[in-house]
Amino acid sequence: MLCRFHRILRGDRLKAILGASSFTRNFRPSSGLDMRLVQFVEEGGVFPRVGVELSEGGDVVDLSACDITFPREMTGFLRGGAELLESAKTAAVSGKNIVKRDGIKIQAPVTRPDKVLCVGQNYKDHCEEQGAPIPTEPVIFSKFSSCIIGPGDDILYPDVSDAIDWEVELVIVIGKAGKNIKESEAMDHVIGYTVGHDVSARDWQLQKNAGQWLLGKTMDTFCPIGPVLVTKDELPDPHKLGIRCRVNGQTMQNSNTDQLIFKTETLVSFISRFVTLVPGDIILTGTPPGVGVFRKPNPIYLKRGDVVECEIDGIGTLTNKIV
Known part of the structure; x- marks a missing residue:
């Protein structure tokens, strides 16, 4: 043995010899x-x-x-x-x-995941904020793992954009590999949760690059996560957590994960229909209302020197400075 x-x-090496099911069955x-x-x-x-x-x-x-x-x-x-x-x-x-x-x-609780998956328009109140219809299936996009940073690390303001926005998100962390996972078995593949900040360059996300979101979402340092990975046993219900974002101490987003349209089980099952999920993969589950781009009467964007705090009850606060 x-x-x-x-x-x-x-x-x-063992996975190749024994097969994926043996490698992850325990x-x-x-x-x-x-x-x-x-x-x-x-x-x-x-x-x-x-x-x-x-x-x-x-x-x-x-x-x-x-x-x-x-x-x-x-x-x-x-x-x-x-x-x-x-x-x-x-x-x-x-x-x-x-x-x-x-x-x-x-540091970031996961630094080299195989996949960084993200979900768009996944809060009911965020859809209402922008006048968008409620999606009938998850809207999936991605970031590169190279843009992950941890708590206290600086977010680099890119020279190519002047429309940098904040998005606090609950992040699912995968602990067991799987493909075509049933919703009833999805939580067996989840180790726990962390806090994420889906930093977004709105000009490149919404106005440039033929409408493709990738460049606006995956610039260097655009994915702070942390400060901890809270195991699922630590959270009685991840879909009833207060979630908020502050910029320079001012609350910009303040909602609850009970507003999620597609919850953990649905997201894990849906995504696994297309790609094999492996331990360490992370899924940013979407952001609530209050982002800068939809502020009235005019959008508000981040600037150098701003400090952003992303907080989720039961997990903690992720703090980063824009430089």
Whole structure:
């Protein structure tokens, strides 16, 4: 029998030998695996580690210090499935290998996902805001994973645009691979949620490039996520969470995830009809009303020096500065 160390580090080879179903069949965790997972680097360090945040904004248990076989980045950790989740929970309650918050830098909880998928027009009140009909099926687009940044990282104001807008979003994180997933089984493939900021260049999204959204959505640093990955067991109902965005302390968006048109199960099932979802994939689920482009009487856009806070109850606050 292979030890856990070899199962993780040689996962791709094992997948080829055993087949995808064998590789992912043990993901479904038992109940009680409520955790706040983070990626972090020590002060002055370079290489990330995976940890468990003991409370919102609090100290962190360093999982790699608990067991050298723990992967040091989140996508590798998620590929480990239920066994690693259970080991992480044991480490989190042990009271050992705790690092102080002021001695580390929290990174994006997932930094190298295979896919960054996004959903447009997915809040009822956001559709009403722009006078758009309620979609009958999810509107899917994407960003490049290279535009992901973490909490506290700067959002770079691009020279090619003067219409940069904010969008706070609930982000689904995939923990188990799957294709053609049934809605009734979709949550078995979800590890949890984080906060996302779908930074958008409205001129390139809506007026240029023949109406294709990609360039307006995926410029460098246009996908802040974090600060933590909250496991699904930690959130009683992800579709009843307050969600808001502040710019320089002023509330611009203030809604609730109960306004989502297509919820987690529907989105995971729908997307998996077209592409295979794998551990670490993220799905930005859409934004509520209050974005700058639809402000009256005139649009309001971000400028250099602005500080944007994206907050979701039960998860945390993601803060970034425009530079």
